[in-house]
Amino acid sequence: MTAAIRENATDRSNTGATQLPRVLSPTGAPMDLLAHLKVHGDTPYRGGPRMLIHTIESAGLTGRGGAAFPTHRKLTAVADQKGIPVVVGNGAEGEPASDKDKLLLWSSPHLVLDGLQLAAEAVGARRVHLYVHRHPELLQRLRSALAERATAGLDRIAVGLVAAPPRFLAGEETALASRVEGGSALPRFAPPRIFERGVDGAPTLVQNVETLAQIALISRYGPAWFRAIGTEQEPGSMLTTLRPADGGGGVAETAIGTPITELLRLAEHPARAVLVGGYHGAWLTPEQAGHLTLSNADLRPFGAAVGAGVLVALPTDRCGIVESARVVRYLALESAGQCGPCLNGLPRIAATFSALANRQFARSALEDLQRWSTLVERRGACHHPDGTVRFLRSALNVFSDEVTLHAAGRCSAGTTAPFLPIPTATPSYEEDWS
């Protein structure tokens, strides 16, 4: 586990309220229950539903799963429903370029588990699940953590651990609900939305594991502490998965609003382009990345978003089109195949884009890609086609010079060795949606 994920040890002293790390372990070593209790104390239950929600609102916490939705509004929406809610912590992390949820669960499971209990109390839930990427060591670690808490009598509601299949869409909220119910992790058509009717028809609160960890901290140290770092509109810290152009990096906890060039050390390791947000995110040019910070306020005008905190710097010797085409092919294979437009459109887009990457340029290729992109957008049950199209369009935009080169049968890459992480194993479909 630890070989694949390296922590970026910027500051481990945690001597002041504003210091990092916050959700990650202050010593760098994973925290067992004893260590957790020593640093953070007991789970600060409020004693009744809804009490925590106001605190979360003052803190201004937004979801750390990618959508950045105001957490207090989600809590309120679920608490307002008739029927007894279910809470699910989302640690599926289907994004191949992201490792932060797995690391968080490994490093600070008790913060996440505290957050689960506190969120459950806040919405009046009686069932709690933790949905985790199907990684045997990680699952084992979580089982141990849950056992420790059971012995100490910390959890008021027993937590059901559910394994998520290693699919890109496994963390999509309706796919999550379907899997937690015992079915396959395939997206479902909403309405009704998950907060109204989710797992077994109950109002369901789905919260990313990092958001839960932040809830656990805010409930102890308060909104003012939370707001001590970050920006006014987007306060707090966030976990990022960094991949600078030298191939190093790893998961780091950083204040929102940190300059991207600092995070990716662009001055030392110049990049051809920067990918922000993951495979449903967008590319930035080095100039843009050079002066933007990791915040939605800065990124949105450039068609990008913070997302789940993935930042990748493409080395100058790689071809952006070749790398992007590999991603688009992966995304097409990860379609659930349930909706006509996605099932038909994504493979065609992927094949045409791959041909372009291989310098086999059909005259109508760009036109076809445009047309198919418009045809698949917002016509699926989930946002997979939308995210894929966003990524594709930003690639064609940022790498437009490369497109011209490829059309002429050339490529400016120094090497075609893959840089962006794409899972190579072809899933066996029979078992791998469950």
Add this chain to the structure above:
Amino acid sequence: MDERLRVNPILCSGHGLCAELFPEQITLDEWGYPILSDEPVPRGLSKLARRAVTDCPALALALVRHG
């Protein structure tokens, strides 16, 4: 209070009846799947819209109220 068409893309298997019955607001894409208009259903065409909803073999089409 107006009505709009909505399709469940998972149930839809591209029969294409809806586009035949209600071409004013439904066309088919190059793969045979329906593209719905965002506009509300005009009052006079409400009956046609309802027929398209009832006749869909997959029960994938619905009329929803907005506003």
Add this chain to the structure above:
Amino acid sequence: MTTGTALWYASRATGVVCLVLFSVVAILGIMVNRQGRLPGLPRFVVTGLHRNLSLLTVAFLGMHIVTAIADGYVHIPLLSTIVPFTSGYERFWIGLGTVAVDLMVAVIVTSLLRDRLAPAVWRSVHWLSYVSYPVAVVHSMGASKDLQSGWLLALTMTSVFAVATAIGYRVNDAFASVPRSHRVPQQLVRADRTGSLR
């Protein structure tokens, strides 16, 4: 010819018509499901015919039942039109007819209300038509000696054979079809090979 005999003939005649209509409706239903078309005609015609002919079948079914009850020659109580196996006359074969009708009523009623029901509910009740049909066939052959020989037997066998062929075709399609989540890789491989799937 007495009224009784006329009713008796009417009952058997409408019964035969029902069976033939039911067979056509079943084949059309399978065509709708497989997105088949009648050459040159819009798609909604297949669906429309399936529905309208099924309603016509219900009409003939009504006549078939009414004439059978009204005919005083044999005693079939009103109750046995709904509750199976309560008829004095030919309890078993008439009873099967009642079963077929009960199932068909469920199918027809849910279909008339189909835009108000959850798709899964409508679909699961509609599957009962695959039970109703063979039960109706067995009822027809058992309850009436006419169908057991001559041209009526030939007619029955042809209808059944046609429906069986349609069902066979549908079952074969079901086995050959790839689950949706597996289709994407197939599409991608095809798209890769041909450069672009058109």
